[in-house]
Amino acid sequence: MPNYRRCRVSGGTYFFTVNLLERRLDLLVRHIDLLREAVRVTRCERPFRIDAWVVLPDHMHCVWTLPSGDNDFSNRWKAIKIRFVQKIPAVERRSQVRTNKGERAIWQRRFWEHSIRSEQDYAAHIDYCHWNPMKHGLVKRVADWPYSSFHRYVRHGLLPEDWAGNDQPDLACGERD
Known part of the structure:
Protein backbone atom coordinates (compact mmCIF):
# COMPACT_ATOMS: atom_id res chain seq x y z
CA MET A 1 0.00 0.00 0.00
CA PRO A 2 1.40 3.44 -0.87
CA ASN A 3 2.52 5.76 1.91
CA TYR A 4 -0.32 8.30 1.86
CA ARG A 5 0.41 11.66 3.48
CA ARG A 6 -1.93 14.50 4.22
CA CYS A 7 -0.91 18.13 4.56
CA ARG A 8 -1.68 19.20 8.11
CA VAL A 9 -1.63 22.82 9.24
CA SER A 10 -2.60 23.59 12.83
CA GLY A 11 -5.52 26.00 12.82
CA GLY A 12 -5.58 25.68 9.04
CA THR A 13 -8.34 26.08 6.52
CA TYR A 14 -9.07 23.11 4.26
CA PHE A 15 -11.21 22.24 1.26
CA PHE A 16 -12.67 18.71 1.25
CA THR A 17 -14.44 16.43 -1.18
CA VAL A 18 -16.18 13.44 0.40
CA ASN A 19 -17.92 10.83 -1.78
CA LEU A 20 -20.35 8.02 -1.33
CA LEU A 21 -19.02 4.65 -2.45
CA GLU A 22 -21.91 4.24 -4.89
CA ARG A 23 -21.86 7.52 -6.80
CA ARG A 24 -25.32 6.89 -8.29
CA LEU A 25 -27.11 7.01 -4.91
CA ASP A 26 -28.84 10.02 -3.33
CA LEU A 27 -28.32 9.14 0.34
CA LEU A 28 -26.85 12.48 1.31
CA VAL A 29 -29.85 14.57 0.28
CA ARG A 30 -32.41 11.87 1.11
CA HIS A 31 -31.03 11.76 4.67
CA ILE A 32 -29.91 15.39 4.92
CA ASP A 33 -31.23 15.80 8.47
CA LEU A 34 -29.17 12.81 9.65
CA LEU A 35 -26.09 14.23 7.96
CA ARG A 36 -26.67 17.64 9.56
CA GLU A 37 -27.07 16.01 12.96
CA ALA A 38 -23.84 14.02 12.51
CA VAL A 39 -22.01 17.26 11.68
CA ARG A 40 -23.64 19.15 14.58
CA VAL A 41 -22.72 16.53 17.19
CA THR A 42 -19.17 16.24 15.83
CA ARG A 43 -18.73 20.02 15.94
CA CYS A 44 -19.89 20.06 19.57
CA GLU A 45 -17.26 17.47 20.49
CA ARG A 46 -14.48 18.73 18.21
CA PRO A 47 -15.19 22.30 17.07
CA PHE A 48 -14.42 23.65 13.61
CA ARG A 49 -15.78 26.55 11.59
CA ILE A 50 -17.77 25.81 8.45
CA ASP A 51 -16.75 28.40 5.88
CA ALA A 52 -18.73 26.79 3.05
CA TRP A 53 -20.55 23.52 2.42
CA VAL A 54 -22.59 21.99 -0.35
CA VAL A 55 -24.25 18.60 -0.15
CA LEU A 56 -25.13 16.88 -3.42
CA PRO A 57 -26.89 13.51 -3.76
CA ASP A 58 -23.68 11.44 -3.81
CA HIS A 59 -20.87 13.73 -2.62
CA MET A 60 -20.15 16.94 -0.79
CA HIS A 61 -17.61 19.73 -0.80
CA CYS A 62 -16.78 21.98 2.10
CA VAL A 63 -14.28 24.44 3.49
CA TRP A 64 -13.46 24.20 7.19
CA THR A 65 -11.20 26.17 9.49
CA LEU A 66 -9.86 24.29 12.49
CA PRO A 67 -9.16 25.84 15.90
CA SER A 68 -5.71 27.21 16.63
CA GLY A 69 -3.27 24.41 17.45
CA ASP A 70 -5.53 21.72 15.96
CA ASN A 71 -4.89 19.88 12.67
CA ASP A 72 -7.02 16.75 13.12
CA PHE A 73 -9.60 16.90 10.36
CA SER A 74 -9.37 13.14 9.71
CA ASN A 75 -10.98 12.09 12.99
CA ARG A 76 -13.70 14.69 12.53
CA TRP A 77 -14.55 13.16 9.14
CA LYS A 78 -14.41 9.69 10.65
CA ALA A 79 -16.89 10.72 13.36
CA ILE A 80 -19.26 12.38 10.86
CA LYS A 81 -19.19 9.35 8.57
CA ILE A 82 -19.77 6.88 11.42
CA ARG A 83 -22.61 8.89 12.95
CA PHE A 84 -24.36 9.18 9.59
CA VAL A 85 -23.99 5.48 8.76
CA GLN A 86 -25.28 4.41 12.17
CA LYS A 87 -28.58 6.20 11.53
CA ILE A 88 -29.46 4.93 8.05
CA PRO A 89 -30.89 1.49 7.23
CA ALA A 90 -28.37 -1.22 6.34
CA VAL A 91 -29.63 -2.17 2.89
CA GLU A 92 -26.53 -1.58 0.74
CA ARG A 93 -24.54 -4.29 -1.04
CA ARG A 94 -21.29 -5.03 0.79
CA SER A 95 -18.19 -6.72 -0.51
CA GLN A 96 -16.80 -9.68 1.41
CA VAL A 97 -13.86 -7.49 2.47
CA ARG A 98 -16.18 -4.85 3.98
CA THR A 99 -18.34 -7.54 5.58
CA ASN A 100 -15.27 -9.19 7.14
CA LYS A 101 -14.12 -5.82 8.51
CA GLY A 102 -17.59 -5.01 9.83
CA ASP A 127 -17.04 29.57 -5.15
CA TYR A 128 -16.45 25.96 -6.20
CA CYS A 129 -18.67 24.73 -3.36
CA HIS A 130 -21.47 27.11 -4.26
CA TRP A 131 -21.24 26.52 -8.03
CA ASN A 132 -21.16 22.72 -7.83
CA PRO A 133 -24.92 22.01 -8.09
CA MET A 134 -24.99 23.96 -11.37
CA LYS A 135 -21.88 22.18 -12.60
CA HIS A 136 -23.69 18.86 -12.15
CA GLY A 137 -26.86 20.14 -13.82
CA LEU A 138 -28.96 19.82 -10.68
CA VAL A 139 -30.24 23.42 -10.89
CA LYS A 140 -30.24 26.32 -13.31
CA ARG A 141 -29.39 28.90 -10.62
CA VAL A 142 -27.09 28.51 -7.61
CA ALA A 143 -29.87 29.88 -5.37
CA ASP A 144 -32.16 26.99 -6.33
CA TRP A 145 -30.05 24.31 -4.59
CA PRO A 146 -31.25 24.02 -0.96
CA TYR A 147 -28.28 22.15 0.56
CA SER A 148 -25.64 24.86 0.33
CA SER A 149 -24.02 27.49 2.50
CA PHE A 150 -24.68 29.83 -0.42
CA HIS A 151 -27.94 30.81 1.30
CA ARG A 152 -26.03 31.90 4.43
CA TYR A 153 -23.75 34.03 2.23
CA VAL A 154 -26.83 35.69 0.72
CA ARG A 155 -28.44 36.27 4.16
CA HIS A 156 -25.24 37.96 5.39
CA GLY A 157 -24.98 40.13 2.27
CA LEU A 158 -21.76 38.48 1.08
CA LEU A 159 -23.23 37.31 -2.24
CA PRO A 160 -26.24 38.42 -4.26
CA GLU A 161 -29.01 35.87 -4.76
CA ASP A 162 -28.32 35.86 -8.52
CA TRP A 163 -24.59 35.18 -8.01
CA ALA A 164 -22.91 33.37 -10.91
CA GLY A 165 -25.98 33.74 -13.09
CA ASN A 166 -25.55 31.22 -15.86
CA ASP A 167 -21.79 31.78 -16.24
CA GLN A 168 -19.40 29.46 -14.46
CA PRO A 169 -16.97 31.40 -12.25
CA ASP A 170 -13.25 31.21 -12.89
CA LEU A 171 -12.28 28.36 -10.57
CA ALA A 172 -8.54 28.26 -10.19
CA CYS A 173 -8.89 25.20 -7.96
CA GLY A 174 -9.75 22.93 -10.89
CA GLU A 175 -11.91 19.83 -10.96
CA ARG A 176 -12.63 17.98 -7.72
CA ASP A 177 -15.29 15.42 -8.57
Whole structure:
Protein backbone atom coordinates (compact mmCIF):
# COMPACT_ATOMS: atom_id res chain seq x y z
CA MET A 1 0.00 0.00 0.00
CA PRO A 2 1.40 3.44 -0.87
CA ASN A 3 2.52 5.76 1.91
CA TYR A 4 -0.32 8.30 1.86
CA ARG A 5 0.41 11.66 3.48
CA ARG A 6 -1.93 14.50 4.22
CA CYS A 7 -0.91 18.13 4.56
CA ARG A 8 -1.68 19.20 8.11
CA VAL A 9 -1.63 22.82 9.24
CA SER A 10 -2.60 23.59 12.83
CA GLY A 11 -5.52 26.00 12.82
CA GLY A 12 -5.58 25.68 9.04
CA THR A 13 -8.34 26.08 6.52
CA TYR A 14 -9.07 23.11 4.26
CA PHE A 15 -11.21 22.24 1.26
CA PHE A 16 -12.67 18.71 1.25
CA THR A 17 -14.44 16.43 -1.18
CA VAL A 18 -16.18 13.44 0.40
CA ASN A 19 -17.92 10.83 -1.78
CA LEU A 20 -20.35 8.02 -1.33
CA LEU A 21 -19.02 4.65 -2.45
CA GLU A 22 -21.91 4.24 -4.89
CA ARG A 23 -21.86 7.52 -6.80
CA ARG A 24 -25.32 6.89 -8.29
CA LEU A 25 -27.11 7.01 -4.91
CA ASP A 26 -28.84 10.02 -3.33
CA LEU A 27 -28.32 9.14 0.34
CA LEU A 28 -26.85 12.48 1.31
CA VAL A 29 -29.85 14.57 0.28
CA ARG A 30 -32.41 11.87 1.11
CA HIS A 31 -31.03 11.76 4.67
CA ILE A 32 -29.91 15.39 4.92
CA ASP A 33 -31.23 15.80 8.47
CA LEU A 34 -29.17 12.81 9.65
CA LEU A 35 -26.09 14.23 7.96
CA ARG A 36 -26.67 17.64 9.56
CA GLU A 37 -27.07 16.01 12.96
CA ALA A 38 -23.84 14.02 12.51
CA VAL A 39 -22.01 17.26 11.68
CA ARG A 40 -23.64 19.15 14.58
CA VAL A 41 -22.72 16.53 17.19
CA THR A 42 -19.17 16.24 15.83
CA ARG A 43 -18.73 20.02 15.94
CA CYS A 44 -19.89 20.06 19.57
CA GLU A 45 -17.26 17.47 20.49
CA ARG A 46 -14.48 18.73 18.21
CA PRO A 47 -15.19 22.30 17.07
CA PHE A 48 -14.42 23.65 13.61
CA ARG A 49 -15.78 26.55 11.59
CA ILE A 50 -17.77 25.81 8.45
CA ASP A 51 -16.75 28.40 5.88
CA ALA A 52 -18.73 26.79 3.05
CA TRP A 53 -20.55 23.52 2.42
CA VAL A 54 -22.59 21.99 -0.35
CA VAL A 55 -24.25 18.60 -0.15
CA LEU A 56 -25.13 16.88 -3.42
CA PRO A 57 -26.89 13.51 -3.76
CA ASP A 58 -23.68 11.44 -3.81
CA HIS A 59 -20.87 13.73 -2.62
CA MET A 60 -20.15 16.94 -0.79
CA HIS A 61 -17.61 19.73 -0.80
CA CYS A 62 -16.78 21.98 2.10
CA VAL A 63 -14.28 24.44 3.49
CA TRP A 64 -13.46 24.20 7.19
CA THR A 65 -11.20 26.17 9.49
CA LEU A 66 -9.86 24.29 12.49
CA PRO A 67 -9.16 25.84 15.90
CA SER A 68 -5.71 27.21 16.63
CA GLY A 69 -3.27 24.41 17.45
CA ASP A 70 -5.53 21.72 15.96
CA ASN A 71 -4.89 19.88 12.67
CA ASP A 72 -7.02 16.75 13.12
CA PHE A 73 -9.60 16.90 10.36
CA SER A 74 -9.37 13.14 9.71
CA ASN A 75 -10.98 12.09 12.99
CA ARG A 76 -13.70 14.69 12.53
CA TRP A 77 -14.55 13.16 9.14
CA LYS A 78 -14.41 9.69 10.65
CA ALA A 79 -16.89 10.72 13.36
CA ILE A 80 -19.26 12.38 10.86
CA LYS A 81 -19.19 9.35 8.57
CA ILE A 82 -19.77 6.88 11.42
CA ARG A 83 -22.61 8.89 12.95
CA PHE A 84 -24.36 9.18 9.59
CA VAL A 85 -23.99 5.48 8.76
CA GLN A 86 -25.28 4.41 12.17
CA LYS A 87 -28.58 6.20 11.53
CA ILE A 88 -29.46 4.93 8.05
CA PRO A 89 -30.89 1.49 7.23
CA ALA A 90 -28.37 -1.22 6.34
CA VAL A 91 -29.63 -2.17 2.89
CA GLU A 92 -26.53 -1.58 0.74
CA ARG A 93 -24.54 -4.29 -1.04
CA ARG A 94 -21.29 -5.03 0.79
CA SER A 95 -18.19 -6.72 -0.51
CA GLN A 96 -16.80 -9.68 1.41
CA VAL A 97 -13.86 -7.49 2.47
CA ARG A 98 -16.18 -4.85 3.98
CA THR A 99 -18.34 -7.54 5.58
CA ASN A 100 -15.27 -9.19 7.14
CA LYS A 101 -14.12 -5.82 8.51
CA GLY A 102 -17.59 -5.01 9.83
CA GLU A 103 -17.80 -1.98 7.53
CA ARG A 104 -20.82 -0.52 5.84
CA ALA A 105 -20.58 0.18 2.12
CA ILE A 106 -21.69 3.81 2.24
CA TRP A 107 -18.60 6.00 2.02
CA GLN A 108 -15.47 5.88 -0.05
CA ARG A 109 -12.76 5.11 2.48
CA ARG A 110 -10.71 8.19 1.78
CA PHE A 111 -11.55 11.80 1.12
CA TRP A 112 -9.79 14.51 -0.81
CA GLU A 113 -8.36 17.48 1.07
CA HIS A 114 -6.55 20.61 0.03
CA SER A 115 -4.88 23.04 2.41
CA ILE A 116 -5.98 26.59 1.59
CA ARG A 117 -2.91 28.73 0.92
CA SER A 118 -4.13 32.24 0.12
CA GLU A 119 -7.17 34.52 0.02
CA GLN A 120 -7.52 33.81 -3.72
CA ASP A 121 -7.34 30.05 -3.07
CA TYR A 122 -9.96 30.44 -0.32
CA ALA A 123 -12.32 32.43 -2.54
CA ALA A 124 -11.94 29.97 -5.43
CA HIS A 125 -12.83 26.99 -3.23
CA ILE A 126 -15.80 28.76 -1.63
CA ASP A 127 -17.04 29.57 -5.15
CA TYR A 128 -16.45 25.96 -6.20
CA CYS A 129 -18.67 24.73 -3.36
CA HIS A 130 -21.47 27.11 -4.26
CA TRP A 131 -21.24 26.52 -8.03
CA ASN A 132 -21.16 22.72 -7.83
CA PRO A 133 -24.92 22.01 -8.09
CA MET A 134 -24.99 23.96 -11.37
CA LYS A 135 -21.88 22.18 -12.60
CA HIS A 136 -23.69 18.86 -12.15
CA GLY A 137 -26.86 20.14 -13.82
CA LEU A 138 -28.96 19.82 -10.68
CA VAL A 139 -30.24 23.42 -10.89
CA LYS A 140 -30.24 26.32 -13.31
CA ARG A 141 -29.39 28.90 -10.62
CA VAL A 142 -27.09 28.51 -7.61
CA ALA A 143 -29.87 29.88 -5.37
CA ASP A 144 -32.16 26.99 -6.33
CA TRP A 145 -30.05 24.31 -4.59
CA PRO A 146 -31.25 24.02 -0.96
CA TYR A 147 -28.28 22.15 0.56
CA SER A 148 -25.64 24.86 0.33
CA SER A 149 -24.02 27.49 2.50
CA PHE A 150 -24.68 29.83 -0.42
CA HIS A 151 -27.94 30.81 1.30
CA ARG A 152 -26.03 31.90 4.43
CA TYR A 153 -23.75 34.03 2.23
CA VAL A 154 -26.83 35.69 0.72
CA ARG A 155 -28.44 36.27 4.16
CA HIS A 156 -25.24 37.96 5.39
CA GLY A 157 -24.98 40.13 2.27
CA LEU A 158 -21.76 38.48 1.08
CA LEU A 159 -23.23 37.31 -2.24
CA PRO A 160 -26.24 38.42 -4.26
CA GLU A 161 -29.01 35.87 -4.76
CA ASP A 162 -28.32 35.86 -8.52
CA TRP A 163 -24.59 35.18 -8.01
CA ALA A 164 -22.91 33.37 -10.91
CA GLY A 165 -25.98 33.74 -13.09
CA ASN A 166 -25.55 31.22 -15.86
CA ASP A 167 -21.79 31.78 -16.24
CA GLN A 168 -19.40 29.46 -14.46
CA PRO A 169 -16.97 31.40 -12.25
CA ASP A 170 -13.25 31.21 -12.89
CA LEU A 171 -12.28 28.36 -10.57
CA ALA A 172 -8.54 28.26 -10.19
CA CYS A 173 -8.89 25.20 -7.96
CA GLY A 174 -9.75 22.93 -10.89
CA GLU A 175 -11.91 19.83 -10.96
CA ARG A 176 -12.63 17.98 -7.72
CA ASP A 177 -15.29 15.42 -8.57
